Amino acid sequence: MRRIFIGAGLIALGVIANAQAAEEWGIDFEKKARVEAKVVDMACELTGNCPDNCGNGKRQLGLLMDDGRLVPVIKNFDIFAGATNDLIKHCNKRIVADGLMISNPKMPMFALQFSKPAEGGKWSRANQFGKDWSKANGGKNSGQWFRTDPVVARIIKKDGVFGIPGLKAKSE
């Protein structure tokens, strides 16, 4: 009985330990990838114009690979959101990034699903945008953030869903 218990515990631990393993999203050119790389402010890396702390979350971040390749990280685990909020705490530090390397010839890029400091530490799920949004919006669930976001609402109210006030689709 006790042995079964321990066994079940180990399986549960295993599930938790593997919970950060990247999942496929069915996107062309995607490949599950776990890479160690340095988080960089891409504009800084390209132009040498480098504000403090990688732009404090207001600049797009990328992964600088050991072979010198720069890969933009353009997506996190939240729907319709990027990964800057997940990566900013790792500015100019090495991380282990787990997610999808999307080697699309139009633009190679990385979709971040989990990350942890390269020196060790816990994996964190790349859903910081949602957490931050929720905090900024009175604790509201961020699962459908785009439906209730006040800035979205303001823009769509002004310009319409198609971006042109009053424009309608034929089928409407």
Added chain:
Amino acid sequence: MDRRRLSLGLIATLTMGFTGTLGFAGAKAAVNKAAAPKRVQVTGEIIDTWCYVTEIMFAQGTAHHQCAVWCALGGIPVSVLGKDGKVYMVLRVEGDDTSVANPKLITIQTSEVTVDGDLYVRDGVNYLMVNKIADNKGIVNLTQDEYGIQPFGK
């Protein structure tokens, strides 16, 4: 086998050490730090990079406008889809070098613009520092009749 590979590597390193240290260092720097930018003018549509590149939905014109606003607000990079078919990720717009949920970019989603900028091409990505939006024709790519509202409809 390993030893042979090692010694070949050693010979290569030594040879370069004697003949091409400067050249090699120069080439490496060019790889790691992008070469000097190219002054360019790009005409095209402001798009959401993720939806367009991955083709997870139809991501051009009015049909995708709302989603493009969502994604830009969500902090996904905004790009110009050039008439040349290339995707140019915008990292600066007219002296403002913020590129995450930048209101200047969100409010011109889906518009057809002509921009003057500095282009950095690195590892297969076109990074564009926009110095000036030379022209903005507004939204001209009407795709809503064919595609409705992407991605969820109403």
